[in-house]
Amino acid sequence: MTDRLTAREIVALVAxxxxxxxxxxxxxxxxxxxxxxxxxxxxxxxxxxARARAAERxxxxxxxxxxxxxxxxxxxxxxxxxFGFLGGSLGERTGDRLVSAYAHARAxxxxxxxxxxxxxxRMQEGMLALTQLQRVTRESVLTRxxxxxxxxxxxxxxxxxxxxxxxxxxxxxxxLPGAQVGFAGSRVRPADADxxxxxxxxxxxxxxxxxxxxxxxxxxxxxxxxxLLTRPSTTPAAPPxxxxxxxxxxxxxxxxxxxxxLPATGWDAVLRARSPERPRAGAYLDAYFTHxxxxxxxxxxxxxxxxMLCGFGDHEGxxxxxxxxxxxxxxxAGYRTAARLIRLADRLxxxxxxxxxxxxxxxxxxxxxxxxxxxxxxxxxxxxxARTPVTTLVVGEGGSGGALxxxxxxxxxxxxxxxxxxxxxxxxxxxxxxxxxEVESTADQLRVRPQDLVDLGVVRGVVGARDRTRDDx
Numbered sequence: 416m417t418d419r420l421t422a423r424e425i426v427a428l429v430a431x432x433x434x435x436x437x438x439x440x441x442x443x444x445x446x447x448x449x450x451x452x453x454x455x456x457x458x459x460x461x462x463x464x465a466r467a468r469a470a471e472r473x474x475x476x477x478x479x480x481x482x483x484x485x486x487x488x489x490x491x492x493x494x495x496x497x498f499g500f501l502g503g504s505l506g507e508r509t510g511d512r513l514v515s516a517y518a519h520a521r522a523x524x525x526x527x528x529x530x531x532x533x534x535x536x537r538m539q540e541g542m543l544a545l546t547q548l549q550r551v552t553r554e555s556v557l558t559r560x561x562x563x564x565x566x567x568x569x570x571x572x573x574x575x576x577x578x579x580x581x582x583x584x585x586x587x588x589x590x591l592p593g594a595q596v597g598f599a600g601s602r603v604r605p606a607d608a609d610x611x612x613x614x615x616x617x618x619x620x621x622x623x624x625x626x627x628x629x630x631x632x633x634x635x636x637x638x639x640x641x642x643l644l645t646r647p648s649t650t651p652a653a654p655p656x657x658x659x660x661x662x663x664x665x666x667x668x669x670x671x672x673x674x675x676x677l678p679a680t681g682w683d684a685v686l687r688a689r690s691p692e693r694p695r696a697g698a699y700l701d702a703y704f705t706h707x708x709x710x711x712x713x714x715x716x717x718x719x720x721x722x723m724l725c726g727f728g729d730h731e732g733x734x735x736x737x738x739x740x741x742x743x744x745x746x747x748a749g750y751r752t753a754a755r756l757i758r759l760a761d762r763l764x765x766x767x768x769x770x771x772x773x774x775x776x777x778x779x780x781x782x783x784x785x786x787x788x789x790x791x792x793x794x795x796x797x798x799x800x801a802r803t804p805v806t807t808l809v810v811g812e813g814g815s816g817g818a819l820x821x822x823x824x825x826x827x828x829x830x831x832x833x834x835x836x837x838x839x840x841x842x843x844x845x846x847x848x849x850x851x852x853e854v855e856s857t858a859d860q861l862r863v864r865p866q867d868l869v870d871l872g873v874v875r876g877v878v879g880a881r882d883r884t885r886d887d888x
Contacts, residue, residue, distance in 0.1 A: 487638020535575020622712025717748025
């Protein structure tokens with residue numbers, strides 16, 4: 416890690432010039448506080464002197480500096496930890512400042528940006544310091560319930576209760592490169608612990624950090640996140656326009672399209688959806704959004720970057736959240752990340768777009784050990800419970816429940832290059848003990864074509880195909 420930034424330096428790094436206004440110190444009752452008796456509530460010998468030295472060395476009166484500022488034009492409450500003040504530790508007075516900062520954010524409807532660098536709770540105040548974590552968590556919960564986003568930046572080091580509350584408990588977690596990040600600090604880990612496991616990069620790989628951001632990009636990245644997460648809307652996202660309709664006909668990799676560009680048979684629909692030339696999620700997201708930012712990880716130790724893309728983007732001047740399958744078998748971590756995305760968007764009042772494209776959920780032994788069933792169930796529940804509008808477009812394969820979990824009931828659309836099925840035609844034929852040459856006719860029986868799905872009432876319409884929309888849509 417490079418030289419550690421002070422609280423004032425990190426504020427200057429992220430805040431627009433001359434916009435930071437520090438919040439006043441909260442007033443504490445004279446009894447029971449860290450400063451009401453010599454050497455604090457425990458009478459810890461030398462505690463007052465240590466605080467005085469910390470104040471002289473850093474120029475700060477406590478381990479956090481709280482205030483408001485513009486970040487790329489968006490006003491937010493900034494909570495900057497000063498690691499030089501007793502290791503950025505949390506004591507009662509720290510807790511007072513944090514509570515006051517969160518209350519100010521709710522009163523003025525501002526997002527909260529903790530800029531965390533802390534070694535944990537202040538041992539000189541004993542359990543009174545540790546219980547500040549409960550106070551901070553309560554404030555974070557109230558702020559979440561108020562529909563205000565919290566975007567944490569974890570610096571070097573971020574350990575202990577500060578990581579487990581203000582850091583890992585935020586809606587979005589960004590980290591500076593090389594930062595030491597983990598619940599266990601360097602002096603309390605097992606002697607044989609691998610230090611590489613306690614880094615920002617390791618936490619990103621484990622799904623606990625959304626992105627590692629270089630200092631020179633931090634203000635721009637934070638500003639983009641703040642703009643996107645502070646624009647609620649009640650209007651559903653429009654389904655994207657189809658890309659590459661009838662791909663197989665032009666490449667020789669699939670059947671020619673039927674009338675109105677739709678597949679002629681069920682097997683034609685399957686071949687078109689499976690064509691390697693068909694556009695995937697990345698192409699759809701690039702065409703739909705002016706710009707976008709990604710969340711990554713399920714906060715349970717897993718990521719699925721090859722199977723599920725999640726984040727927020729700008730579409731025609733408003734924010735839309737997205738969760739998009741990429742055409743591969745979706746891993747449990749992918750389902751959990753999508754559920755996390757949908758719940759966050761729901762809390763912030765941001766409409767959601769989901770793209771369905773998977774042959775099905777991953778079904779290997781490791782997926783079962785990672786809780787595939789529970790992860791899919793959680794995504795079904797997140798979609799079902801969402802109050803914000805969810806729009807779904809099936810852009811390729813719709814493989815059974817692993818695809819349906821991401822689909823919005825009553826607001827799912829399909830492209831001409833897609834199909835949706837209770838089971839893959841090959842597997843259906845195998846279960847029915849049919850010979851291989853009957854797979855194609857089985858696909859017809861399953862009625863998997865996009866126009867069949869409209870007729871069945873499963874999807875509202877086929878985007879880009881004339882006259883293929885349900886009358887009630």
